[in-house]
Amino acid sequence: QIAIGVKKEVDFPTWYTNVLLKADMLDYYNVSGCYILKPWSYSIWEEIQKWFDSEIKELGVQNSYFPYDHIEGFSPEVAWVTKAGNSDLEEPIAIRPTSETAIHRDLPLKLNQWNSVVRWEFKNPQPFIRTREFLWQEGHTAHLTKEEADIEVRQILDLYRRVYEDLLAVPVIPGVKSEKEKFAGGLYTTTVEGFIPTTGRGIQAATSHCLGQNFSRPEMFNIVVEDPTDPTNQRKTYVWQNSWGLSTRTIGVMVMIHGDNQGLVLPPRVASIQAVVVPCGITVNTSAETRTKIEGACDELAKTLKKSGIKAKADLRDDKTPGFKFNDWEQKGVPLRLEIGPNDLAKQQTLTVRRDNGVKNPVPLENIALTVSQLLESIQSDMFKRAQETYSSRLKEVTKWDDVVPTLDAKNVVVMPWCEIEACEDDIKERSAKGSEPTDERAPSAGAKSLAIPFDQSRWTPIEPGKTKCPACGKDAKRWTMFGRSY
Numbered sequence: 450q451i452a453i454g455v456k457k458e459v460d461f462p463t464w465y466t467n468v469l470l471k472a473d474m475l476d477y478y479n480v481s482g483c484y485i486l487k488p489w490s491y492s493i494w495e496e497i498q499k500w501f502d503s504e505i506k507e508l509g510v511q512n513s514y515f516p517y518d519h520i521e522g523f524s525p526e527v528a529w530v531t532k533a534g535n536s537d538l539e540e541p542i543a544i545r546p547t548s549e550t551a552i553h554r555d556l557p558l559k560l561n562q563w564n565s566v567v568r569w570e571f572k573n574p575q576p577f578i579r580t581r582e583f584l585w586q587e588g589h590t591a592h593l594t595k596e597e598a599d600i601e602v603r604q605i606l607d608l609y610r611r612v613y614e615d616l617l618a619v620p621v622i623p624g625v626k627s628e629k630e631k632f633a634g635g636l637y638t639t640t641v642e643g644f645i646p647t648t649g650r651g652i653q654a655a656t657s658h659c660l661g662q663n664f665s666r667p668e669m670f671n672i673v674v675e676d677p678t679d680p681t682n683q684r685k686t687y688v689w690q691n692s693w694g695l696s697t698r699t700i701g702v703m704v705m706i707h708g709d710n711q712g713l714v715l716p717p718r719v720a721s722i723q724a725v726v727v728p729c730g731i732t733v734n735t736s737a738e739t740r741t742k743i744e745g746a747c748d749e750l751a752k753t754l755k756k757s758g759i760k761a762k763a764d765l766r767d768d769k770t771p772g773f774k775f776n777d778w779e780q781k782g783v784p785l786r787l788e789i790g791p792n793d794l795a796k797q798q799t800l801t802v803r804r805d806n807g808v809k810n811p812v813p814l815e816n817i818a819l820t821v822s823q824l825l826e827s828i829q830s831d832m833f834k835r836a837q838e839t840y841s842s843r844l845k846e847v848t849k850w851d852d853v854v855p856t857l858d859a860k861n862v863v864v865m866p867w868c869e870i871e872a873c874e875d876d877i878k879e880r881s882a883k884g885s886e887p888t889d890e891r892a893p894s895a896g897a898k899s900l901a902i903p904f905d906q907s908r909w910t911p912i913e914p915g916k917t918k919c920p921a922c923g924k925d926a927k928r929w930t931m932f933g934r935s936y
């Protein structure tokens with residue numbers, strides 16, 4: 450039976466939620482747009498937290514916690530506490546959508562918090578990808594100079610790149626956002642952009658902003674410090690601030706990229722079970738003695754692997770068949786299955802079965818811990834390489850306007866030599882929305898927006914200043930820019 454009920458390429462949204470439910474990652478909840486994160490997905494968030502938290506502490510960032518805030522201004526996405534029991538609150542409290550306003554008052558230097566935020570999104574929710582409450586970390590730092598702030602923006606962005614590429618085996622492209630797409634309250638926004646091949650949509654995977662002095666200036670929080678370059682110690686300077694965030698959207702992107710029609714496929718680096726050992730070949734006419742030997746060997750193998758730091762588990766459930774167990778662990782995305790049957794025992798071997806590509810290979814039980822850890826490394830790097838090849842194959846260089854919509858419709862990202870003029874971006878969004886021609890009654894699909902201006906421009910033919918023109922408006926192009934439909 451098709452484990453997941455529908456095929457990924459046939460009905461992606463249904464496939465996606467089925468994968469999450471069958472892998473026991475998530476449960477629906479009685480508040481629309483909110484979901485229960487069950488241990489099988491929460492353990493992935495914990496792996497990400499563990500790694501990222503130790504890295505930012507190396508950069509001198511300390512964790513803290515800021516409560517909800519009375520914020521001014523009104524954004525439709527902000528949820529408010531207006532009552533306690535039966536009585537109304539004097540002043541409503543915002544359930545933080547982010548914590549700039551709470552933190553940017555008495556900012557020491559570099560703070561982070563691991564928390565949840567609420568944004569009452571109106572677009573239809575999608576688990577992990579767009580939810581009304583999500584978990585994230587938000588870093589808020591103050592710096593004496595722009596140079597120092599600029600450096601940290603990129604250090605954090607590279608940590609985000611590594612969360613995706615090294616932990617989740619998901620390729621992302623680091624770059625800067627256009628003026629239209631940046632965080633309006635900041636000076637500039639950098640991003641790591643992911644790509645979902647099945648829908649051909651880009652996805653903002655994490656962001657690292659330089660806020661400039663916008664939040665420290667007198668009209669805002671007036672955060673000044675002695676200017677260290679002034680020997681007379683008279684001069685004050687407004688601090689330069691950054692803010693950066695990565696959320697549980699990471700998990701959704703990983704599921705969408707690696708999942709297949711058997712269900713979830715976990716990168717070993719974040720799997721809470723990396724290898725599952727299953728006793729095989731035991732039937733009703735298997736002697737009790739043989740059964741005990743085989744189960745004993747499976748238990749022994751799991752113990753040996755755990756001793757060497759591999760997250761292994763022997764599935765000794767005696768009320769389930771091997772076939773049932775295979776399907777169960779495949780749906781949960783366990784990267785490696787190790788089978789031991791009577792003839793494996795006789796040959797002192799185990800049959801390895803990779804979840805990512807299904808390849809089966811008998812290996813000796815001798816030195817099995819080293820063999821399995823090398824196999825898990827190969828799975829991790831092969832998963833990344835395959836996803837990277839797919840992403841690269843969907844980045845299409847476009848220098849003629851007429852190629853834009855067909856390229857988007859073929860589920861690609863358009864990479865254009867772009868003028869970086871905001872009005873041009875508005876124009877591109879409009880003109881690239883399918884059904885923009887009056888006669889074209891097909892369902893109009895969202896136009897293309899700029900995703901990022903990649904820092905690494907060397908992948909594309911060098912732009913000749915004054916010669917290379919923007920395909921949308923004909924003005925001088927500045928840098929290669931990724932445009933696409935997006936989440």
Ligand SMILES: O=C(C[C@H]1NCCC[C@H]1O)Cn1cnc2c(c1=O)CCCC2
Binds near residue numbers: 658
């Ligand atoms: O949250 C940020 C900026 C920043 N916040 C800290 C983490 C990094 C980065 O996301 C931008 N932002 C997004 N969304 C919203 C707000 C908002 O400030 C405030 C109103 C509600 C919706």
Ligand SMILES: [Mg+2]
Binds near residue numbers: 568
């Ligand atoms: Mg938003």
